[in-house]
Amino acid sequence: MIVTRFAPSPTGYLHLGHAHSALVGWHSARAESGRFLLRIEDIDPTRCRPEFEAAILEDLAWLGLDWDGPVRRQSEHLADYAGALDRLRAMGLIYPCFCSRKDIAAAVTAPHGPEGPVYPGTCRNQPPDWVHARQERGDPYALRLDVAKARAISGALAFTDEREGVVEARPETLGDVVLARRDAPASYHLCVTLDDHLQEVTLVTRGVDLFHATHVHRLLQAILGLNVPTYAHHLLLTNAAGERLSKRDGAMGLRALRQAGRSAAEVRALAGFPT
Ligand code: GLU
Numbered sequence: 001m002i003v004t005r006f007a008p009s010p011t012g013y014l015h016l017g018h019a020h021s022a023l024v025g026w027h028s029a030r031a032e033s034g035r036f037l038l039r040i041e042d043i044d045p046t047r048c049r050p051e052f053e054a055a056i057l058e059d060l061a062w063l064g065l066d067w068d069g070p071v072r073r074q075s076e077h078l079a080d081y082a083g084a085l086d087r088l089r090a091m092g093l094i095y096p097c098f099c100s101r102k103d104i105a106a107a108v109t110a111p112h113g114p115e116g117p118v119y120p121g122t123c124r125n126q127p128p129d130w131v132h133a134r135q136e137r138g139d140p141y142a143l144r145l146d147v148a149k150a151r152a153i154s155g156a157l158a159f160t161d162e163r164e165g166v167v168e169a170r171p172e173t174l175g176d177v178v179l180a181r182r183d184a185p186a187s188y189h190l191c192v193t194l195d196d197h198l199q200e201v202t203l204v205t206r207g208v209d210l211f212h213a214t215h216v217h218r219l220l221q222a223i224l225g226l227n228v229p230t231y232a233h234h235l236l237l238t239n240a241a242g243e244r245l246s247k248r249d250g251a252m253g254l255r256a257l258r259q260a261g262r263s264a265a266e267v268r269a270l271a272g273f274p275t
Pocket of ligand 1: 041206207
């Protein structure tokens with residue numbers, strides 16, 4: 001049975017781009033009598049707010065979307081992520097990184113990847129004494145995946161995208177990604193991969209802006225022994241200037257459209273799903 005999901009972060013109100021993404025997942029599931037799940041990606045305590053989560057649930061219901069089973073909130077499953085980090089630590093595949101964003105941007109050796117500077121590996125092979133001393137001092141650190149080591153275990157990998165076909169996974173283009181943040185117990189990459197497995201998602205529908213992330217997720221699936229869903233990375237809706245929609249495009253917000261008197265059917269049509 002097909003299982004899809006919509007996984008917004010409650011860091012703002014939903015806009016037409018989110019509606020498009022949710023509708024892609026909902027239609028894919030409903031067309032085949034499958035399940036459509038809703039997951040709230042609220043791992044970031046500094047940016048997520050309960051009022052945004054309440055607004056997301058309300059806006060989706062207004063739009064006419066229903067979901068199956070209870071909503072999964074990532075903040076309620078920290079033990080799952082900690083367990084995965086323990087396994088990766090036991091395999092020697094993660095290391096503490098004390099570098100700030102500024103340090104990374106300033107590193108002359110940092111190559112540029114599809115999402116900005118790639119981590120140059122400053123903390124990858126530091127002596128245990130140095131690491132210990134910094135931890136003792138209380139210096140904040142993230143945990144990064146040692147992609148080269150993980151690749152040595154996983155070997156060649158591929159995933160299937162409904163538009164692109166079989167894609168060879170190249171996680172090294174994003175470098176040693178963060179799996180636990182300085183200010184949050186886990187990162188997007190770790191949580192999303194584990195949750196899609198635990199929720200038995202079979203088709204991950206999401207924007208093409210996350211295509212590079214999928215390469216990393218495929219590697220995590222291989223080393224953690226997780227299910228490998230099929231992917232459908234959809235194109236992003238754009239505003240009048242041809243830029244992808246963001247939370248700044250207030251007029252494209254579902255609440256703003258609703259307050260301006262648009263019906264749910266009209267908004268679904270604006271989001272690419274005329275009925
Ligand atoms: N939480 C992510 C976002 O709002 C989406 C994650 C995903 O669909 O994989 O951008």
